[in-house]
Amino acid sequence: MAAGSPDKNSSSSSTSFNNENLPLVTSSNSSNRHKNIPVSLALPVANTTTNANSQQALTTATTTTTTTTSSCAMRCFCCAGPKYNMIQEGDISICRLNHTRTVISKIMSSKFLRRWECHHLSLDNEKMFSSTAQGFMENDIQYSKIEDVYIVSRWDYGQKFCIRITLIDGSVLLQTNNAYLRDQWFHTIQWKRNVYRYRKLLVNATRPEILLREIKNLVDVCMSSRLQDDSVQLEPLKIIAELVSNNQTCVSHIKKDELIETFGSLLENCLPPSEICSFFSQFCREMPRSTIVQQLFTPVILRILKHNMDFGKYPHMRLFVQDYILALKSQNNGIEAVNRFIHSAHGRSASCPHNRMLNNLVAVCLAAIYSFFDDPDSDSSKISIAKLTQEWQGDCIVIDDRIPIDDEDTLMCFVSVFQTMSGYEDWRPGLASLLQPLPFPKEALVSDKFVEYMKPVLSNIANDKRCEVHSTVLGVREGKEGWFELYCPGGLAGDDDGLNYSEMMNKLIYCCMKRRKFLEYLAQQMLSPIMLLALRGDETMMDVLCLIIQMDITENSDTRLQVITTLETTKEGHKRYCNLCERQSALKELQQKGGPTMLTLPSKSTDADLAKLLSTGSFGNLESLSLAFTNVTSACAELLIQLPTLKYLNMWSTQFGDVGLQLISDNLHGLQVLNLCETPVTDKGLSCLSSMKGLRRLNLNSTQLSPLTYEGLKEKLPNLQEVDIRYTEAW
Secondary structure, three states, X not given: OOOOOOOOOOOOOOOOOOHHHOOEEEOOOOOOOOOEEEHHHOOOOOOOOOOHHHHHHHHHHHOOOOOHHHHHXXXXXXXXXXXXXXXXXXXXXXXXXXXXXXXXXXXXXXXXOOOOEEEEEEEOOOEEEEOOXXXXXXXXXXHHHEEEEEEEHHHHHHOOEEEEEEEOOEEEEEEEOOHHHHHHHHHHHHHHHHHHHHHHHHHOOOOHHHHHHHHHHHHHHHHOOOEOOHHHHHHHHHHHHHHHHHOHHHHOOOOHHHHHHHHHHHHHOOOOOHHHHHHHHHHHHHOOOOHHHHHOHHHHHHHHHHHOOOOOOOHHHHHHHXXXXXXXXXXXXXXXXXXXXHHHHHOOOOOOOOOOHHHHHHHHHHHHHHHHOOOOOXXXXXXXXXXXXXXXXXXXXXXXXXXXXXXXXXXHHHHHHHHHHHOOOOOHHHHHHHHOOOOOOHHXXXXXXXXXXXXXXXXXXXXXXXXXHHHHHOOOOOOOOOHHHHOOOOOOOOOOOOHHHHHHHHHHHHOOOOOHHHHHHHHHHOHHHXXXXXXXXXXXXXXXXXXXXXXXXXXXXXXXXXXXXXHHHOHHHHHHHHHHHHHHHHHHHHOOOOOOOEEEOOOOOOHHHHHHHXXXXXXXXXXXXXXXXXXXXXXXXXXHOOOOOOOEEEOOOOEOOHHHHHHHHHHOOOOOEEEOOOOOOOHHHHXXXXXXXXXXXXXXXXOOOOHHHHHHHHHHOOOOOEEEOOOOOOO
C-alpha cells in the first residue's frame, strides 16, 4: 500500500469500526425496512488506543447492550477522555476520493497526488453541505449515505489531522489544523449520523420490544457521548417526544413506567419538551403512587422551577408541575409530602439561592386555583380542575373536558404550598408582594374554605416585623381593596371574631401606619367593626379609638361621643380613655404660651431624655429644636408632633428614619427648615415631605434620596428655596 494511504485496518491510535465486522441487530418482522441494523449505530466510536484484547472485549459489550451491566460499562468507557463542544459549522479542508476499493484509489490517495479544497462546512439534522456548492462539495453528503466515519491517526506524525468518511461511491477526507479540532469534528459527525439513523428507525418501528430496546440504545449513545452540548440530551428527547405523539399505537403496548425509566437519565441537564411533559402529566394522573413520581420526577420538577422563564410559553410544564403536586398529595402522608417538596425546593440555607423558584411556584398554584373555580356548573361539593387528558388520534392531540375533583383536599393541596412558603423569612417579602393585589377569582374570595385556608398565610405576613411585608395587607394603591378590607368584619371574607383583622391592625397601627391619613380612612370606612371588636374586648381596637379621639379625626360630635361611650363600656377601655384624658391635659400644659423659643439637646441624648425634658414645663413658644448628633430615633416623633409651633428642626446625624418622618409630615405643617443630613431616611419617608407646603430649606445631604423622588419634591413644594442634595443619587 502507498505511503500515507488512509487504511482503517492498520494499527493506529484511534479505534475504528467497520460495519462489515460487527454483529447485526436482526428484526424478525420481515416488513421492517430496517431489518439489519449495525450495532455500531447504537454505541459511539471511542477515540482511544486499543489492542486485540480490548477490541474483542468492546465487541462483546456491543452485542449485549440490552443488559444494564454492559451498558453502564460501555458508558463509563466511552465517556473517559476530553469533552468537546458540538460543531454546527466551520472552515475545513476537504478531499474527495472515488473508487475506494480499486488500485487507482490507492494511487489517488497518495499525498503526492492528493488535491485539497477549503470549504465552509455546515452540519444540519440530515446532511453536511458547503456554503459554496462547488468542487468536491458540489453535492451534499447525506447521513444516510455514510457507511463509516473514522480517524486516520497514522498521519498525525506528519501534522495531517484527518477524518475519513466512507460513502457508497467513494470517500471524503476532512483535514483540520490540530488533533483536538479533528476529534471535535469526528464526534459531531458521529453524533449527527447516529441521531439521524435512530430517528428513522424509531419512527418506523412497529414492535414494542424493538422500540424499547432501540430507545435504550439511543440513551446509551447520548449518555456516552463526549460532546457537551444541550442538544445532546435535547435531540433524543425530541425524537422520543415525536415518537409518543405519532406512534401511539406501538407506545401504548409498553409499560409507561418502564419507558420513563428508560429515557429518564436524559432529563438530568435539560427541560422536557411539551410532549414529554404531557406524557408525564398523564402518568401522574394514572399512577400517582408510583415510585417514579418522587424519585425521577422530583429532580425534573425542581429544574423546571429553577430555570423556567415564562409558563405562558410552556403551559405543559405548568400542568406537569400541577399534576405532580396533586400526585404528591395522593401519597399516604398527603400534605406532608407536598410540604417536604417545598422544603427541598427552598433548600437548607436560610436564603433560597434560586430567584425564580418562588415566582414559578406561585404561578403554578394561582393557575391551579383559578382552574378550580373556573367551571360555572360546579356545585359546593365538587370543583373542577383543568386537566389535559390526551387522546392520541393520528397526529392530533385532543384536549378533553374538565374532570371534577373533590374541592376540599385539592384546594388545600395548593393553598398549603402558600402556607409553607410564607413560613420562610426570605420568601415572605416576595410572596406578600405577589399576593397583595388579591390575584384570585372572586369565587375563591367568597369561598369559606378558601378563606379559612388562607388565614395562616396572612397571619405570617401580618406578623412579620418588616414594614415592606406587613404593609402588603393593604391595597396596592389608594382606593384599591386589599386583604385588610377583605378580612374586616362585614367584608367578603370577614367573620365575627375578627382575629385576622385584629392581627393586621395591630402590626399596622403600632409600626408604620399611625398616621392621620390612615386613621381618617378607618374612621370613614371601618368605624363600626372597630367599635364592635372594642366592645368585645379587643385592646388593639381600643387603642385605635383612642388615637381617633386624640388626633380629632371625627368632626361630628355625635360620632365622637359614640366612640367615647364604646371605650367606657369595658373596664380596659375605660382605663385607656382615662389615660388619654391625662395625656391631653399634659399636652395642653405643654402647649401653653411660655418657655424658650430655641432648644438644643446635648449630644448622645436619647428619646427618653427628650421626653423627660418636654415634661418639665410649657413649650408653647418653642420654634427651633436641634437634636443633631444625638441618639434619638423615629420614636421621638410622638413627642415632636406635640409642638405645633415648631419651625426649625435639626436631626443631623441621628437615627431618625422613615416612620418618624411620615409622622411629622402629617402633623408639623408649620415647619420651615428641616435638616435630615446623614439620617437613614429613604424615598419611602422623603416622599411624604410633599405635604409640608411651608418648607423653605431642606438638607438631604448623604441620604438615600433618588432622582425621581427629588424631582417630585421640587414640583410639590412651591416655597422651597434651598435644598442640599450632595452625596445622594440625585446629586
